[in-house]
Amino acid sequence: MKFLYLIADGMGGWPLDELGGKTTLEAAHTPNMDELAASGIVGRCQTVPHGMAPGSDVANMALLGFDPARYHTGRGPIEAAAQGLQLDPDDLVWRMNLVRVTELTIDGIMRDYSSGHIATELSRPLVERLQEKLGNDTYSFVPGVQYRHLLVQKNGALTEDADLAVTPPHDITDKPIKQDMRAFSRSPVLWDLIMESRDLLADRSVNATRANSIWPWGQGRPLNLPGFRDKYGLHGAVISAVDLIKGLGFASGMDVIDVDGATGLLDTNYEGKVQAALKFLEQGDMVFVHLEGPDECGHSGIAKDKVEAISRFDERVVAPLRKALEGQDVAWLIACDHFTPIKERTHTMDPVPFILNGPGCTPSEVSAFTEATADASGLRIENGHELLDFALNRTGKK
Structure with missing residues (x-):
């Protein structure tokens, strides 16, 4: 039996x-998920433990x-695990x-956490320039994808910087940054680095994008996870x-499949992801x-765009996978990782709806x-990390 695990990030x-x-889920056109839900089981799952921030990192x-x-x-x-960085424990x-902020002071406002969803071909040279001009024995700037990059602080886990509470920028769109500027100010060296980065990004001869500041957050020591195959006995990707x-895939020893044209936005390469999944399942398990x-x-915060994103997930991911695997021994687990309500424009702690369809x-x-x-079903998985075990056990895969 093959196991398909499909996640529409922030769908709830x-x-x-x-x-x-x-x-937005109710308003979306989702005939394929509706049919899988009707012929399978539905429920809710608390993906984020109480006391932890409702981020995609925790939930996934x-x-x-x-x-x-x-x-x-x-x-x-x-x-960092996704990039294969060689890191020391501290x-x-x-x-x-x-x-993009209105100004990098306590009076500033966070205008755009993504600098207009800056393209990788524009953001990478900026981060490389930051490394060239400002990188040193303590700080290294590491280019990533689009607006998502890394800052590595050598032996920083031994400093008070490890405990700085900085808000994820997507949580404060159009809101004041006063609290976070005060947090940054508690680390004089980091503060200076941020200010020097601002000055460098202000040079319009090298930066024609909307980005006008870096925003370090979500810091921690290097990640160590058990092997996915050791835990589940499955070859997963x-x-x-x-x-x-x-990064979660690399850290747990799963296959990590890159798809050309995968953007993380409405224009992502849906067909490429579907074909990559089907090809992997020719020899893989999940x-x-x-x-x-x-x-x-x-x-x-645009409702019609989120409705469209959910509809496309159903039409261009779920539907072609169902058609390609029709008549085969398949189990489906479909969920979101957390809610991203239009009213809030950020993540919330709500338990997420899920579908499980397959034997049993x-x-x-x-x-x-x-x-x-999903809520009316009465089925609720209280610990998010137990959902996969529940699904594998129920369908006989484990």
């Missing part, structure tokens, strides 16, 4: 007046079966966004546009296919796959 949400009281770690309370050290270290790895998911689009649209699943006969039908 809250009812909206502009959608007639529907959530849990979805892959690893307890964040035990293994999570920060967002930066997960993305290094501190920061996720570093290229952002991850497919995603974002380094976060790739594939974790991650779509970032619904989450990015949730952060933008009595049909729920729900009319549609929504947050409400």
Whole structure:
């Protein structure tokens, strides 16, 4: 039996007046997920442990079966694993966004956590220049993808910087940065680096993008995860546009499959991800296919775009996979990692809806796959890292 694990990042949400009281999932056209939900089981899962921030790092770690309370050290270290960085145990790895703020002072406002979803071919030269001009024995700038980069602080885990509480920039869009500027100021060396980076990015001869500041956050020691095959006895792979998911895959010894044209946005290469998943399943056991689009649209606060992102996930990922695997022995687990409600424009702690369809699943006969039908089922997985075990056990895969 093959196991498909499909994640629409940030798909869950809250009812909206502009959608007639529907959530974006309820408003989306999702006939394939609806059919899988009706012929399988639905429920809710608490992917983020209480007391931890509701980020994709925590939630996706849990979805892959690893307890964040035990293994999570920060967002930066997960993305460092995706790049195969050689790190020492006491290094501190920061996720570093290229952002746009009104001004880098306590009176500033976070205008754009992604600098207009800056393209990699524009962001990489900027980070390389930051490294050339400002990199030293303590700090190294590491280019990543789009607006997502890394800052490595040598032996930083031994300093008070490890405890600085900096807000993820996507959580404070159009909000004041006063609290975070005060946090940065507690580390004079880091403060100076941020200010020098601002001055460098202000040079329009080398930077014609919207980015006008770096934003280090999500820092932690290097990540160590158990092997996925050792834990589950399965040959698994991850497919995603974002380094976060790739890092979890690399750290746990899964195959990490790159797909040309995978952007993490509405224009991602859906067909390429589907074909990559099918090819892997010719010899592999489980594939974790991650779509970032619904989450990015949730952060933008544009309901129609998020409805479209969810509809495309159903039409261009779920539908072709169902058609290609029709008549084969297949189990499906479909979920989101967290809610990204349009009203909030950031992540929330709500338990996420999921579908499990395969052997051992009595049909729920729900009319549609929504947050409400999943909640009404009464099935709830309280610890997110136990969802995969539940699914594998129920379908006889484990």
